[in-house]
Amino acid sequence: MQARGDWQKAKPQDKQQAAQWQESAPVDLALAARYGQGLARDVRNIEPWGKGVELDRITQGVWDYSQFFADSISALPWDNSTNARGANDRRAVGSWFYSGVKLTPTISGLYAPPGSTAAEFDLTGSYAPPGAGSAVFDLSVTIQAAAEGDPIQALDNRLGMPWGSPPPNDVTLPSPWGEGIAVAGKAPPISWEVEPGDPLKPAPTITIKNAYLLMNHINLKTTADNTPLKFGGFSVSMDIDSFGYQFSATLLNQASYDKVMTAADPVDVELNINGHALNFMIEGGQESDGDNLKAWSVKGTSRSQLLGPPYAELLSDTNTGTIDAKGYIQSLLVGSGFTLEWPTGLASSAVTWNIPAGVLSYVDKSAMGVLRMLADSIGAVIVPDLSQDKIKVQPRWTMKPWALYDNNPDVLVHESMTVESSNQYEPAxxxxxxxxxxxxxxxxxxxxxxxxxxxxxxxxxxxxxxxxxxxxxxxxxxxxxxxQKMRRVGLKVLVLESGGPGIIYPGQIIEQQHGDSAKDWRGLVLANTISVGSDGVDLYQNLIIARPV
Missing domain, CATH: 3.30.1920 (Phage tail proteins - 2 layer sandwich fold)
Incomplete structure (x- = not known):
């Protein structure tokens, strides 16, 4: 069975009621946050950047990405151009620009029904326009180059950068403001202060003789009860880079050995060399018996070693406030029995300075270890006092090696007081x-x-x-x-009771004088070894001196 129905003529539609495209309402720009000029900040109190607070970009009141279509009722072809306030990519938006092209629509022909006011569509067969007419729909556009002088099209770049979290900055290495440095080849903007010189030191004096008649007086005794110790030869070693000077001696009987080796703690002794007293503490010894000949030897160090390991307590600390370097060391020496000599205010003295909170930090260091850490930072050395419990902090070079004649030396040695010398060039x-x-x-x-x-x-x-x-x-x-280019000079010098330099210590500026003053020179004492044989006759101090050239 077949069912058949005829096609009916379509009813005309009311074009006036057709829904048309409407322009969407723009988003209120009043809520958009704009950039403005920032307030001036005092860079001396500026805080470093930290991690920014995350912002919710979903709720931003910015223009959306919609495109708008032209209304066909205007008899113009469809226009897919982007609305000026529409789909701008905020992530890649630029600033003002000249449009490269201008769109000019060209209408080749519009559809007009022949002979009537309505278009009839008969769908019972193939469509054929009535009469000989034809329906032509030409929706093409012609692109022409923009003429010179066409207005520019503005893009709103105020919305071109979305809000977001700033990248974190590394605040572990801040570079605080400080004094500037001079640019090479240009005069500094301010006058540079030249370091002032020190007042003249008292000039040392010596008695120069053609010959020196010596009778050495050397004694060794315990400090606590003045018990004499019978000894033969001895040696004292002092070095500018050591805070503890070394001592060794050969003892001549069992009683002397037992006196210094059977006590619970190291025994303090005093060595007197031609009227110059040096204090040490005996730490160890050795007893030997060979071929029916007994021998005893002892060794020790200066008492300044008590401030270092293994005698001193190990400390750990981090300063919580600003401290003065010298004052901090003085606080560590409280109760130790030692005093600190740290003169300041002169070009020849070690400086003291303020250390901000958190800068001085150490773990398991003795008081001497902390002092050495501070002294090394400014190029200073620690000089033990062998006559009392005192340590001194001073620059390694108390006088600049290129200006050794700006002041008096610490000690004089005439060539007649030396019995031997050596000389080695050291380039730099x-x-x-x-x-x-x-x-x-x-x-x-x-x-x-x-x-x-x-x-x-x-x-x-x-x-x-x-x-x-x-x-x-x-x-x-x-x-x-x-x-500075140097010569390392070795001098073997007499230890005079009077009229001479006495015991010479590392860190002193020495001048060697000659019969011909043109040969005089100065240098820095680096080390001294004083030794004597068992006969007590050949007593000399052997100096190592850095002589600038």
Whole structure:
């Protein structure tokens, strides 16, 4: 069975009621946050960036990405161009620009029903326009180059950067503001202060003779009860880089050996050499018996060793507030029985400086270990006092090696007082400028020799304890001193009871004088070894001296 129905004529639609595309309502720009000029901040109190707070970008009131279509009722072809306020990619938006093209629609022909006001569509067969007419729909557009002078099209770049969390900054290495440095080849904007010299020290005196008649007086006794110890030869070794001087001796009987070796603690002894008293403590010894001949030997060190391991308590600390370097060491020595000699205020003295909170930090160090850490940071050395429980902090070079004649020396030795000498040349790079800096705190100091102007730069020095310009300058000065060409001179000198230099200590500036003053020279005492044989006759101090050339 077949069912058949005829196609009916479609009813005309009311085009006036057809729903048309409408322009969407723009988002209120009043809620958009704009960039503006930031407020001036005091960079001295500025805080480092931290992690930003995450912002919810979903709720932003910005323009959406919709596209808008032209209304066909205007008899123009469809236009897919982007609305000026529409789909702008906020992540890649640029600033103002010239449009490269201009769209000019060209209408080739619009559909017009022939002879009637309505278009009839008969779908019972193939469609054929009535009569000989034809329906032509031409929706093409012609793109023409924009003419010169066409207006520019503005993109709103105020919305071109979405809000988000800023990347975190590394706040572990802040670079605080500090003093600037001079630009090479240009005059500094401010006058540079030249380090002032010290007042003249008292000039040492000696008695020069053609010949010296010596009768050495050497005694060794216990300090507590003045018990004499019978001994033969001895040796004392002192070095500028050691805070403990060494002592050894040969004893001549069992009683003397037992006196210093059977006590519960190290026994203090006093060695007197031609009126010069030196104090040591005996730490160990050895007893031997060979071929029916007994021998005893002992060894010890200066009492300054009590401030270091293994005698001193190990400490750990981190300063919680600003401290003064000298004052901090004095606090560590409270109750130790030792006094600290740390003169300041002179070019020849070691500086003291402020150390900010958290900079001085150490674990398991003795009081001497902490002192050495601070002294090393400024190029200073520790000199034990062998006559009393006292230690002294001073620059390694109390006078600059290129300016040793700006003041009087500490000690004089005439060539008639020496019996032997040696000389070894020690080359060094001719650096005369160096940059010295702290790490997390402090400043950068450019230190150079005033007599040469600083033309050759040494490798930089950094130290976490260099937190003040005075400390940086002293460290730089001592570093440049080590780049001075030197001769290492050895002198074997008499130990005179009077009229001579007496015991010569490391760290002293020495001058050797000659019959011809043109041959005189000065240098820094690096080491001294005093020794005598069992006969007590050949008593000399053997000096090692750094002589600038």
């Amino acid at each position: 790079p001719a650096y005369d400028k160096i940059y010295v800096a702290g790490e997390n705190h402090g400043v950068i100091a450019e230190v150079y020799r005033a007599d040469t102007g600083g033309v050759s730069t040494a490798p930089d020095i950094t130290d976490p304890l260099l937190t003040d310009s005075t400390a940086n300058i002293q460290r730089g000065t001592q570093a440049l001193a080590e780049y």
